Amino acid sequence: MDWSGFPRESVNCMLCGGSEAEHLSVQRSWPVARCRNCGLIYLSCRPVEAALEEMYSREYYESTDVGYGGYVDNFKKYNKIFTRLFNRRADDIEPYRGRSRLLEVGCAHGFLLNHLQDRNWHVKGLEVSKLAAKYATDQLGLDVFCGKLEDARYESDSFDVVLLLDVLEHLHRPFETLKEIGRVLSPEGVLVVQCPWELTHWEERAEAFLKKMKPCTITPDAIPAHLYFFGPDTLEAFMEKGGFLTFKKQSGNYGAIRRKIKPVPVNTGPFYERWARFLYFRMGLQRMLYRLAAMIGKGNGLIRYARFDQ
Numbered sequence: 198m199d200w201s202g203f204p205r206e207s208v209n210c211m212l213c214g215g216s217e218a219e220h221l222s223v224q225r226s227w228p229v230a231r232c233r234n235c236g237l238i239y240l241s242c243r244p245v246e247a248a249l250e251e252m253y254s255r256e257y258y259e260s261t262d263v264g265y266g267g268y269v270d271n272f273k274k275y276n277k278i279f280t281r282l283f284n285r286r287a288d289d290i291e292p293y294r295g296r297s298r299l300l301e302v303g304c305a306h307g308f309l310l311n312h313l314q315d316r317n318w319h320v321k322g323l324e325v326s327k328l329a330a331k332y333a334t335d336q337l338g339l340d341v342f343c344g345k346l347e348d349a350r351y352e353s354d355s356f357d358v359v360l361l362l363d364v365l366e367h368l369h370r371p372f373e374t375l376k377e378i379g380r381v382l383s384p385e386g387v388l389v390v391q392c393p394w395e396l397t398h399w400e401e402r403a404e405a406f407l408k409k410m411k412p413c414t415i416t417p418d419a420i421p422a423h424l425y426f427f428g429p430d431t432l433e434a435f436m437e438k439g440g441f442l443t444f445k446k447q448s449g450n451y452g453a454i455r456r457k458i459k460p461v462p463v464n465t466g467p468f469y470e471r472w473a474r475f476l477y478f479r480m481g482l483q484r485m486l487y488r489l490a491a492m493i494g495k496g497n498g499l500i501r502y503a504r505f506d507q
């Protein structure tokens with residue numbers, strides 16, 4: 198798949214509107230920049246919205262380099278790990294159950310929704326990918342709307358919990374989506390946002406240092422599907438601009454499934470590097486550091502609980 202061939206548009210910083218940006222790197226032909234005013238790292242030139250949506254409907258869930266390669270097969274194969282993660286999620290949102298009405302924006306094939314339904318939530322989902330939405334409705338019998346949130350026309354006060362997991366960094370018009378989430382949530386409703394901490398995370402800083410590269414210039418995940426590369430501060434500022442005030446923070450880790458699906462190669466470089474890689478990736482050093490990092494709020498998954506502030 199050629200990720201450089203999409204029609205493009207240049208943009209200013211979505212967070213503060215600033216046009217002064219420090220150029221960091223070019224990834225798959227897409228320029229990554231950091232706003233000099235607010236610090237948001239973003240694609241200063243990105244695929245137009247329609248082009249990415251088209252891609253999500255086709256290759257995204259099969260592609261191994263940008264999307265979720267073989268997602269359904271992997272879900273079945275690593276079902277135990279997924280179930281453990283889903284149970285943890287279900288426990289985390291339990292305090293906000295209200296009337297048990299839950300919406301997942303960007304629900305993919307609906308596996309999490311299906312799990313939450315078994316835990317007595319009344320679930321609905323939204324998904325732009327026709328392929329994934331069709332699976333959720335046909336195979337799992339879920340109520341999933343294929344399209345954008347604004348087009349689903351839910352009534353105000355329809356949900357107690359809205360999940361936005363690994364979605365915000367993909368959105369061309371994130372503040373419109375956040376505002377609409379605020380409208381469909383109940384007054385006491387809770388939005389749960391999860392996204393990766395990219396480029397300024399300690400592990401990626403260390404990687405850049407070891408490769409003798411400038412900070413924030415390594416290749417981040419999923420370009421050009423990811424349009425923003427958040428850290429804790431920029432994520433919270435982003436949500437606040439969309440009307441949401443964070444009241445609880447969690448630190449998670451991407452890794453358990455990724456390590457299985459796409460193990461990092463250890464047989465590259467000189468012998469000392471091979472040894473270091475072997476120790477870090479194969480002997481559990483990375484797992485141990487991740488666990489420690491999550492405990493002190495430095496995991497590579499940013500999870501925020503927020504309420505809409507009218």
Ligand SMILES: [Zn+2]
Pocket residue numbers: 210211212213214215232233234235236237
């Ligand atoms: Zn900015």
